[in-house]
Each structure stands twice: as C-alpha cells, then as structure tokens.
Amino acid sequence: MPQETELKLELHPEDLPRLLAHPLLSAQPPRRERLFNTYFDTSTLALRAQRMAVRERRVGRRTLLTVKTAGTSVGGLSRRGEWEAACRPGQFDFAALVDDEALAQQLTRVAWQLVPVFRTDFTRRSWQLRHGGAVVEVALDAGAITTGNAQGNHRQGILEMELELLSGPVDALLDLAHTLALGPQGRASSALRLLPAQQSKAERGYALFTGERLRPLKAAELTLDASWHPVQAFQAAALSCLTHLQANEAGVRQRGADGATPDPEFVHQARVALRRLRTGLRLFRPHLPPRFATHWAGEWKALAAELGPARDWDVFATERLPQWGPDAHEVPHTAAPSQALVNWLVEQRRAAHQRAAEAVSRSAHALRLLAFTRAVLALPVPATHTADLAGWACTTLRARHAALRQEARRAQRMGAEGRHQLRIALKKLRYAQSFLASVLPPRRRARSAAMLADAQELLGQLNDLSTAQSLLARVPAGLADGWVAHWQADLAQQLDAALLALPGLERALLRTPTPWR
The missing domain is CATH 1.40.20.10 (CHAD domain)
Known part of the structure; x- marks a missing residue:
C-alpha cells in the first residue's frame, strides 16, 4: 500500500515574509500551482466515519483522483495510505486506482452516492529539498476552504506548510522543519510561529460543513505490547501525551467573538496532558539517555506553569463563585457583590487565559514541539533485548x-x-x-x-x-x-x-x- 509521510505546520500570517526569506527556500524559485479540490462523501458522511477522504483535484487541465485512508498523527507528523492517479471529472474508478482489493470494493459500493461536500482553493508554492540524507517536498499553501449547507455558505482561510518525505529517514523531515522554524537568521530568539497542525484540510473541511465546534479531548487509552522494551513503551506514552496536548491547544488559543474565555476544559486537559508527560519522563527515566528526562521535564513544567493561573481562575469562577451568588443560602448579604469586585475577578481570569493562549502560540512552543517529537522518535532502542x-x-x-x-x-x-x-x-x-x-x-x-x-x-x-x-x-x-x-x-x-x-x-x-x- 502506498504510504504518505508528511508533517503539517500552521504558519502565522505575519511570519510569511520571513519564511520565504529563509535561505533554504530563497535559494531556488518555487514551483507555483493553483489547486482546486473537491471532497466527496455520501449524504451520511460514511467516508468520514471510516476516516477516509476522496478528493478530486484540478491542476491546470489535469484532473487527479485521490483516496486517503486513516493513519497515525502526532506532533503534526502523519502516516497514512494514499492513492492518486489521473481521472475524468466525476468518474470514480476505484478498482483501477486502489490496489487494496477490499478497500476498492468498499469504495465502489458507495461510488454512486458520492456528492461534493466542500472545496479547497489555494495557491501552492513548492520546493524539493535535500536535507539530512532525505528528499523532502516543501509545500506552502495559501487559500481557503469553502462549503455550503442549510445554514448558508462558510469560508475558512488556509495558510500552512506541508513537508512530505519522498525518501530518507523521518528524522531528517523533523530536522528540516526545525531548521525552517528557526527562521532566516537560524536563531531561536527570532524563530517563526510555525506550529504543528493536528487537523488535515479534509478534517477542517468536514468540521466547517457540519458546523462542529472545537471540543476538549481527553487522553486516549494507551495499549502497549508486552514484548516491547521500556524505551518503546515510553515512545508510545510520550507521543500519546503529545497528541492529547495538541488536541486541546487550539481550544486554549481560541477566543470568543465577545472576548469571552474558552471552555475551561481545554486548559484543564492540556494541563493533564503535561502532567502525564512529565510522569512518563520520570517513570521511564532509568531507560532514557542521561539528562533526557531532566531536560524535557523542565521544558514541560515551564509550560504547565504558564497554564496554571488560567486553571486556578476557572475553578474559582465555575465552582466557588456560584456558591456565593445572591441566591445562595449561606451568604447573609441581600445584595450581590459589588460590580467593581466582579469586574476585577473577571479581568483576572481573562488575563490568565490570555497568557495561556500566548504560551501555546509562541515560536518557542513551536520549536519545543518539533524538537521533542524528533528527540522521542530518535531514542535508541536495543536491537535485541530480554526486557x-x-x-x-x-x-x-x-x-x-x-x-x-x-x-x-x-x-x-x-x-x-x-x-x-x-x-x-x-x-x-x-x-x-x-x-x-x-x-x-x-x-x-x-x-x-x-x-x-x-x-x-x-x-x-x-x-x-x-x-x-x-x-x-x-x-x-x-x-x-x-x-x-x-x-x-x-x-x-x-x-x-x-x-x-x-x-x-x-x-x-x-x-x-x-x-x-
């Protein structure tokens, strides 16, 4: 089965000029393409339920049919099955496209039910780079996702970079991303806000179509293989925590149109992910390289400290204050607290959430995510062990x-x-x-x-x-x-x-x- 390995990164619009000025990209002119994509599904979104995507892409006069299947994603790095070939518009010949017979039959059975669900329209600038023994295609996409439903038409912007591994080690892909994130000066102090993205364009498109809002996510159950070495168990645990953290970061950054604080559960789950991650570092410390656990525990502790005040004020606002409202029996006052006091409390909570949002939006956090993912995947595992x-x-x-x-x-x-x-x-x-x-x-x-x-x-x-x-x-x-x-x-x-x-x-x-x- 053909497999795609790529890293998705979201770019802050203000950092686009500096990314384009990076020596690795400015050394060669990019290939520019306008890509029009239509994503298809059944009226019941059966493909989405199976975590599959069927896409028709128009590039100039050519039309390509693509099928992507469910895969794994952590730290923006995803691996999944992918098939793509030229086609006639509106004709879904899955038997000729997909070499997995069971999957081809499954898609053929629903082909007649497929209808357009959403579209993406963006300009792609791409470069093919050699880095660390690997060949990587770097694609910078800028455009929009559009869809329409009973509630009207909807649009969401796209500004992201995809690094696809064409050949070579995954470690080189992550190292290239880190190098690009350091910016044209190559310094952490002037790094770009290039954050690993958990959602694909397809996932974003489906969410836009259905009107789904971001939801806090709890940690997924972890399954280990009893034959694994403890280092392999740590890798699975650490990457699971990273997925848990990133699944809630977008909610931490999110602000309501009226400036209201986001759902408190986002910050809570992000902090749970960080506590679990630090516990994993201590638990597996004897099997990790010297100073690995100490260094990374310190990094994640610093982030947890920046999220802590938001959680403290959330608990105060949602659990303590309701006890002291004007209708609470244990409060002997007949009047509500002064507006000045209420305003002060609201402002403390708002400011704490603002600091939390900034903590997971900074370039330093982007570098930390990329560096940690790379460090975890690069951990040496004994070739033979009796653990x-x-x-x-x-x-x-x-x-x-x-x-x-x-x-x-x-x-x-x-x-x-x-x-x-x-x-x-x-x-x-x-x-x-x-x-x-x-x-x-x-x-x-x-x-x-x-x-x-x-x-x-x-x-x-x-x-x-x-x-x-x-x-x-x-x-x-x-x-x-x-x-x-x-x-x-x-x-x-x-x-x-x-x-x-x-x-x-x-x-x-x-x-x-x-x-x-």
Missing part, C-alpha cells in the same frame, strides 16, 4: 505504591503544601498505572484505579479551597472588603469540614489494592 515489560512495570509500580503509602500515613499532620505534594504523588501513581495498564491484570487494576481516583478527588477539593483563599488574598484592599472577608471565612469553614475526611483517606490509601498481584 520483561510486565515484570518491570510491577517492580516500578510496587516501589511507587509503597512510597505513596508512607506519605499517606502523615496525611493528617500535613499542611496545605504537604497535602498538595501528596496529591501530586497520587496523580503520578495514577498516571503511571494508566501508562502500564495494558500489561497489568485488568480486574485488579480497575479496582486500584477507582480507589486512587476517590482519594485524588478529596485532595483536589482541599487544594482548590486553599487556592481560592490565595486568589482572594490578591483582591486590592478597599475594593469589597466585606465580601472578601465573608468569602474567606466561608472557605475556611469548608476547608475545616473537608479536613475531617482525611483519616478515611489515609485508611483508604493504606488499603488500596496493588494491581499486579
């Missing part, structure tokens, strides 16, 4: 479980910071178990995960209350002192009540079953 992944998983988790139990014995004597660290340790164990779950006994791991989740829920509640106290302490003096004092008192009462559950948490953690016996 027992399941045995290693049990030994590693046993040690972590014992350490958590030791910490749990001190839970009642801990202050807010100590409880926060216990919560982090508990999360790390949960994430470690989720990474290795597929090589552990299923029945015992489910029970263990459920008990750890319950313990994390209580510690999370305690942490949220302490964080809310810290956020309220930042309210400027004189803005609404009476309300702030009342809210602080209410938080203290809630915290005291929640602390009464700590003995039960301690007992639960000590009794939590291990999933490997």
Whole structure:
C-alpha cells in the first residue's frame, strides 16, 4: 500500500515574509500551482466515519483522483495510505486506482452516492529539498476552504506548510522543519510561529460543513505490547501525551467573538496532558539517555506553569463563585457583590487565559514541539533485548505504591503544601498505572484505579479551597472588603469540614489494592 509521510505546520500570517526569506527556500524559485479540490462523501458522511477522504483535484487541465485512508498523527507528523492517479471529472474508478482489493470494493459500493461536500482553493508554492540524507517536498499553501449547507455558505482561510518525505529517514523531515522554524537568521530568539497542525484540510473541511465546534479531548487509552522494551513503551506514552496536548491547544488559543474565555476544559486537559508527560519522563527515566528526562521535564513544567493561573481562575469562577451568588443560602448579604469586585475577578481570569493562549502560540512552543517529537522518535532502542515489560512495570509500580503509602500515613499532620505534594504523588501513581495498564491484570487494576481516583478527588477539593483563599488574598484592599472577608471565612469553614475526611483517606490509601498481584 502506498504510504504518505508528511508533517503539517500552521504558519502565522505575519511570519510569511520571513519564511520565504529563509535561505533554504530563497535559494531556488518555487514551483507555483493553483489547486482546486473537491471532497466527496455520501449524504451520511460514511467516508468520514471510516476516516477516509476522496478528493478530486484540478491542476491546470489535469484532473487527479485521490483516496486517503486513516493513519497515525502526532506532533503534526502523519502516516497514512494514499492513492492518486489521473481521472475524468466525476468518474470514480476505484478498482483501477486502489490496489487494496477490499478497500476498492468498499469504495465502489458507495461510488454512486458520492456528492461534493466542500472545496479547497489555494495557491501552492513548492520546493524539493535535500536535507539530512532525505528528499523532502516543501509545500506552502495559501487559500481557503469553502462549503455550503442549510445554514448558508462558510469560508475558512488556509495558510500552512506541508513537508512530505519522498525518501530518507523521518528524522531528517523533523530536522528540516526545525531548521525552517528557526527562521532566516537560524536563531531561536527570532524563530517563526510555525506550529504543528493536528487537523488535515479534509478534517477542517468536514468540521466547517457540519458546523462542529472545537471540543476538549481527553487522553486516549494507551495499549502497549508486552514484548516491547521500556524505551518503546515510553515512545508510545510520550507521543500519546503529545497528541492529547495538541488536541486541546487550539481550544486554549481560541477566543470568543465577545472576548469571552474558552471552555475551561481545554486548559484543564492540556494541563493533564503535561502532567502525564512529565510522569512518563520520570517513570521511564532509568531507560532514557542521561539528562533526557531532566531536560524535557523542565521544558514541560515551564509550560504547565504558564497554564496554571488560567486553571486556578476557572475553578474559582465555575465552582466557588456560584456558591456565593445572591441566591445562595449561606451568604447573609441581600445584595450581590459589588460590580467593581466582579469586574476585577473577571479581568483576572481573562488575563490568565490570555497568557495561556500566548504560551501555546509562541515560536518557542513551536520549536519545543518539533524538537521533542524528533528527540522521542530518535531514542535508541536495543536491537535485541530480554526486557520483561510486565515484570518491570510491577517492580516500578510496587516501589511507587509503597512510597505513596508512607506519605499517606502523615496525611493528617500535613499542611496545605504537604497535602498538595501528596496529591501530586497520587496523580503520578495514577498516571503511571494508566501508562502500564495494558500489561497489568485488568480486574485488579480497575479496582486500584477507582480507589486512587476517590482519594485524588478529596485532595483536589482541599487544594482548590486553599487556592481560592490565595486568589482572594490578591483582591486590592478597599475594593469589597466585606465580601472578601465573608468569602474567606466561608472557605475556611469548608476547608475545616473537608479536613475531617482525611483519616478515611489515609485508611483508604493504606488499603488500596496493588494491581499486579
């Protein structure tokens, strides 16, 4: 089956002139083409459901029919099946095009139902470059996706770069992308905002046609092969976390037309992805090159810190403030909080989200994504090994479980910071178990995960209350002192009540079953 390996990157419009000035591109004139593409599907979007795309492309007087199938995508790097050949417009001869007999028959059965769904119209500038032992086609596309439905006509701009590997190692493809992202000066300080893209043009077109909005995505279940070396398990875990992070980044960057903050779940899921990634780096550290885990854990910790305030203010706005509305029984005031206080709180949340959006939009983040993807894929895996992944998983988790139990014995004597660290340790164990779950006994791991989740829920509640106290302490003096004092008192009462559950948490953690016996 012909397979396409390519890297998609979204370019900020302001950086287009500097990209074109890059020595690798300016050294030769690009080939310029105007491409008109029509994507077909059934009225029920049956092809989309199978993650396939059928496209008719007009280039000058030629018409090409293309079929693309589902593949893998991480860090903007995708691998998928692709067939393309000249055709007559409107004629779908899949039997002649596709050499996979089952797929050809499947497409032939629905050929008569295919209708246009959306179109793309863009100008492509392309270069063929040799880099690091590879031959790569670099294509820069600028244009639009258009579609029409019962709600009217819709249009979305295109400005992206595709790097397709024609021959040679994948590592060279990623290195070329990193080199281009550094900009014409070749320095990180003047790098381009060239971010790996998770969605293809087809996926964007379908979303435009159906009117789908961005949705936060949770981490996908990870399946490991018990015969793998731990390095291979780490590669799968790390790339899964990267996919999880990037699936939510667009939502973090998104702003409402009225400046409203995006769905809080985007930031939350992005932070979960970063915590899982840092846990994976620590978990597999013994099998990684020296300083690899330390360096990358620091990189991802820095990004998590930039997203943290947005999450703190989201929790405050969605979980704490509703308790203190004018209709809340526990609030003895008859009037709502002063508008000045409300405005201040709203502005803190808005500013925190703005900083989070900037953090995942900067050129430094683009370089980090490209460099990490390349570093993970380039990790050396022993050609022959006798590693027992399941045995290693049990030994590693046993040690972590014992350490958590030791910490749990001190839970009642801990202050807010100590409880926060216990919560982090508990999360790390949960994430470690989720990474290795597929090589552990299923029945015992489910029970263990459920008990750890319950313990994390209580510690999370305690942490949220302490964080809310810290956020309220930042309210400027004189803005609404009476309300702030009342809210602080209410938080203290809630915290005291929640602390009464700590003995039960301690007992639960000590009794939590291990999933490997």
